[in-house]
Amino acid sequence: MTGFFSADLNNRGLVLDPRTKLAVMLSLVVFTLGGTGSHIQAVRYAVIALSIVPFALHATAKRYTKTVVLLCLFILVKSAETWLVPRLSGASLSITSVLCMLFVRLMPSLSMGSYMLCSTTVSEFLAAMHRMHIPQQITIPLSVMFRFFPTVTKEFSSINTAMKMRDIRLGGKNAAGLVEYRLVPLMVCSVNIGSELSAAALTRGLGAKVKRTNICKIGFHLPDAVVLVGIVALFTLWILGMNGVVK
Amino acid sequence: MKGKDLINIGIFSAIYFVIVFIVAMLGFVPIMLPMLAVLVPIIGGVPFMLFLTRVKKFGMIWIMSIIMGLLMILTGMSWPPLAVSAVTGLIAELVFRAGKYRSAAMAVLTNAVFSLWVAANYLPLFFAADKYWESRKDYGQDYIDSVNKLMPKWMCPTLFAAAFVCGIIGGLLGRKLMKKHFEKAGIA
Numbered sequence: 378m379t380g381f382f383s384a385d386l387n388n389r390g391l392v393l394d395p396r397t398k399l400a401v402m403l404s405l406v407v408f409t410l411g412g413t414g415s416h417i418q419a420v421r422y423a424v425i426a427l428s429i430v431p432f433a434l435h436a437t438a439k440r441y442t443k444t445v446v447l448l449c450l451f452i453l454v455k456s457a458e459t460w461l462v463p464r465l466s467g468a469s470l471s472i473t474s475v476l477c478m479l480f481v482r483l484m485p486s487l488s489m490g491s492y493m494l495c496s497t498t499v500s501e502f503l504a505a506m507h508r509m510h511i512p513q514q515i516t517i518p519l520s521v522m523f524r525f526f527p528t529v530t531k532e533f534s535s536i537n538t539a540m541k542m543r544d545i546r547l548g549g550k551n552a553a554g555l556v557e558y559r560l561v562p563l564m565v566c567s568v569n570i571g572s573e574l575s576a577a578a579l580t581r582g583l584g585a586k587v588k589r590t591n592i593c594k595i596g597f598h599l600p601d602a603v604v605l606v607g608i609v610a611l612f613t614l615w616i617l618g619m620n621g622v623v624k
Numbered sequence: 625m626k627g628k629d630l631i632n633i634g635i636f637s638a639i640y641f642v643i644v645f646i647v648a649m650l651g652f653v654p655i656m657l658p659m660l661a662v663l664v665p666i667i668g669g670v671p672f673m674l675f676l677t678r679v680k681k682f683g684m685i686w687i688m689s690i691i692m693g694l695l696m697i698l699t700g701m702s703w704p705p706l707a708v709s710a711v712t713g714l715i716a717e718l719v720f721r722a723g724k725y726r727s728a729a730m731a732v733l734t735n736a737v738f739s740l741w742v743a744a745n746y747l748p749l750f751f752a753a754d755k756y757w758e759s760r761k762d763y764g765q766d767y768i769d770s771v772n773k774l775m776p777k778w779m780c781p782t783l784f785a786a787a788f789v790c791g792i793i794g795g796l797l798g799r800k801l802m803k804k805h806f807e808k809a810g811i812a
Contacts, residue, residue, distance in 0.1 A: 399801060402698070410700035475767065514687055529642050547662025560670050561805045564639065568811050571635040574630045583627035
């Protein structure tokens, strides 16, 4: 793994179309993060299967440690939620259930997000968006933004460390400058990095008026079909459940 | 709009969203949930005011607003934020254009209008409360009760008003920091 939007092309295993990954991501958001249809039992079981998809995808990209650790954690927390939580009461109940809930809801979507960003190059992303007829005005800011997130968080954590050393933190002696002393340096360096980024993008012809071409070969293949059929099945199950056909 | 403008939108959206994300994480403590409409406009006002110094063409604010709405869909907030942000973003754009993309007072007002999308995240809580909680049963009854107590119906307009007022405060704060730091550093 080399980082967001800079995929290790030789080592990424199963290649899914960026649009398929987006479909998986959206259904994870709807069903696990949003909890849609969680009152239908069949959907609940199907959603557990869906939650495991991101871990499987990490495995195909040969990130085995990550897969195993995340999968074990997920199974552990999910079983705690299923069997332990109903037996608790009072304060221990609310703390454990909120923690379990947070983890079970957020984890699959987060790991799918990281897989999506780590296994897709900017070019592939732009090509896929272009095929979906999404205008450049949306796709360019989006791709810059996703590429930029890791930079911002990295800079922010370094600034945070520096400010902690100067005792500018909650409860420290300089708590008043808490926000200012973090935001200002973050923005100054982001702006500088940003202008370098735009210079780099301009040399690749991003600002040109001509139609851009792309050498990435994207398209739907057998693995995409398998994944998409699974997603369609899940949505069908949910619609059937809403109409009371399955429980 | 040229490539450089689009890249600027991306960069400032990233900074803005990191702030939203950090503040939103606090929302898992019930009392902090309404604070989202207070903290995001104030803290987000700082990068947003700096962003406005780079806005010279029609559409940049609108696009950033739409991107915020799209990100809310990706983070599980469903469609109401996108519906609202597409409208408020356009209004914010028109407000800033009325100030010829220069006026400082209009920039502060623009931040206030732009910030309204944050309050839209709460809409399902008020208008589809049963459905909202049905899909969030596992938050635990305690959490549900305390949020319902914090969020009676009249809170809905209050939150929009809070986002607007805090947007003005955030805009003024952004102006102040810009004068103090960024103009000296030559990046405003």
